[in-house]
Amino acid sequence: MFSPSSITRQLNDQIALAKSTVMVAKESSNLQFAWELNARIHNSQLLISNAATRRSPLTAGESDGAIRDMALLLYQAQHQLHYDDSPTMMMKLKAKIQFLEEQVSSISDKSSMYGQIAAEQVPKSFYCLGVRLTVEWLKKNHWKSSNLKKKKKKLLVDNSLHHICVFSDNVLATSVVVNSTALNSKNPKSIVFHIVTDEVSYGSMSAWFSINSFGGLTVEVQKFEDLSWLNASYVPVLKQLQDSNTQKYYFSGNNDENNRSPMKFRNPKYLSMLNHLRFYIPEVFPGLKRVVFLDDDVVVKKDLSELFSIDLKGNVNGAVETCMETFHRYHKYLNYSHPLIREHFDPDACGWAYGMNVFDLVEWRKRNVTGIYHYWQEKNVDRTMWKLGTLPPGLMTFYGLTEALDRKWHVLGLGYNTNVDPGLLEKGVVLHFNGNSKPWLKIGMDNYKPIWDKYVNYDHPFIHQCNIH
Structure with missing residues (x-):
């Protein structure tokens, strides 16, 4: 029996892996598969968000389907996208994600700065x-x-x-x-x-x-x-x-x-x-x-x-x-x-x-x-x-x-x-x-x-x- 916290962690881990897999799908021009992965990611994120809003943990009953469907899709990804989940491949994906996150962070910092300036201005x-x-x-x-x-x-x-x-x-x-x-x-x-x-x-x-x-x-x-x-x-x-x-x-x-x-x-x-x-x-x-x-x-x-x-x-x-x-x-x-x-x-x-x-x-x-x-x-x-x-x-x-x-x-x-x-x-x-x-x-x-x-x-x-x- 999984605890509520382990269910949430499992979903978050799947989401992280799915995001990296979306990048592989897009690079290999498999846009349909990328779309399916994004839909599953959204579904899992929605489950976590709804649990947070109602202030009660996720139950196995409501999360089993999402976890199973995501696991199946990630398994299919290895065959359809022809990538391997070896440590070397994971390191490459991680490095690419980190590079993209740094770019997003830089843009976010600039956006935050301009938003802060605007917010502090009195008409x-x-x-x-x-x-x-x-x-x-x-x-x-x-x-x-x-x-x-x-x-x-x-x-x-x-x-x-x-x-x-x-x-x-x-x-x-x-x-x-x-x-x-x-x-x-x-x-x-x-x-x-x-x-x-x-x-x-x-x-x-x-x-x-x-x-x-x-x-x-x-x-x-x-x-x-x-x-x-x-x-x-x-x-x-x-x-x-x-x-x-x-x-x-x-x-x-x-x-x-x-x-x-x-x-x-x-x-x-x-x-x-x-x-x-x-x-x-x-x-x-x-x-x-x-x-x-x-x-x-x-x-x-x-x-x-x-x-x-x-x-x-x-x-x-x-x-x-x-x-x-x-x-x-x-x-x-x-x-x-x-x-x-x-x-x-x-x-x-x-x-x-x-x-x-x-x-x-x-x-x-x-x-x-x-x-x-x-x-x-x-x-x-x-x-x-x-x-x-x-x-x-x-x-x-x-x-x-x-x-x-x-x-x-x-x-x-x-x-x-x-x-x-x-x-x-x-x-x-x-x-x-x-x-x-x-x-x-x-x-x-x-x-x-x-x-x-x-x-x-x-x-x-x-x-x-x-x-x-």
Whole structure:
């Protein structure tokens, strides 16, 4: 009896051999046989993908036919294509596949670089909106004083209400998060949004949320520069971000011959403190007990109130897991050649997603989770444990402290995957445009853009005047 993991391995081995055989078939002009092999490859890949999607292993019953048919076709290949499966032949095929993979990798790196550049560009219309709103903010002094009303201050620390935080410098994206939450909430007045931005965006963000009411929910806007504890003596990553070598690493791109890394590992957005504030939520909101964290590239399709009573079973972080079969496990994010990584973390532990997280701040403080984060940041000063972003240190910080949530709460991939399961889109609560194709950029994903557009008032004077569409 084969185990589920051995079934998957056998299918993957057959797929690898079949791919090399397709090359032989094409070189010998046997295109019909190459087509049959590709069809079998697709069938086997579909089996593995479906098992991953439903999050249960392949069974012998559903895979036996595919394995048998592929084995028969590979046996026929030896006779029809007149090649032998000796070690010498296999080495030649392997060398050719490696050469082709290197060519694909080179093209992929260039594509990734250009896609990254496009994704990081903010449309001119967004600059227009920011400038117009900032001017309005400077003109309307009563807006500033209105943010200090005693009644509103009490709501900001009322733990009977539902508190949601967003860290962003993108006014329109944040507006979509707030508006979609309000419109799909059973009781918008029970929601308090805490928006943290930077000094440059503070005026425009404050003006926008003073002009618009969003169903009566409460909105607080603050800038992280006002957080007195946020300094290099307390925050290791802030000290690292100020380091000239770190800045050179992120800004030099692939021109740094001594330290070549993929473009995505060198994205300057990782220098932004807004990207790291998620590890300091208890310090940013010292009076709160539970918070839902949302990225600014999400759309909220349904009521979130259940998240504020969901049982985290003593854990700190509630998140949707992303591992399916061997995908998105810890070994994909961390460097297991490092002894500390090998010692502390199971390589097959399941990864999870940032973008919709429930944080129990009482447990966070009790377990000194921020201290855990500081420990790993200080150990990674040379970037040998991980390189990319905030997810790897998040996986390490919340290791053993994360409760898996139902997948409906956080549907990922709308920023890169054109084939997200329609069923998940329908029942999903928070839809996440993670990836390069953001709905406010003109770089694809047009089929998902209406989901986002639904929560943008394109007739609003400021949006209309800035020609945002």
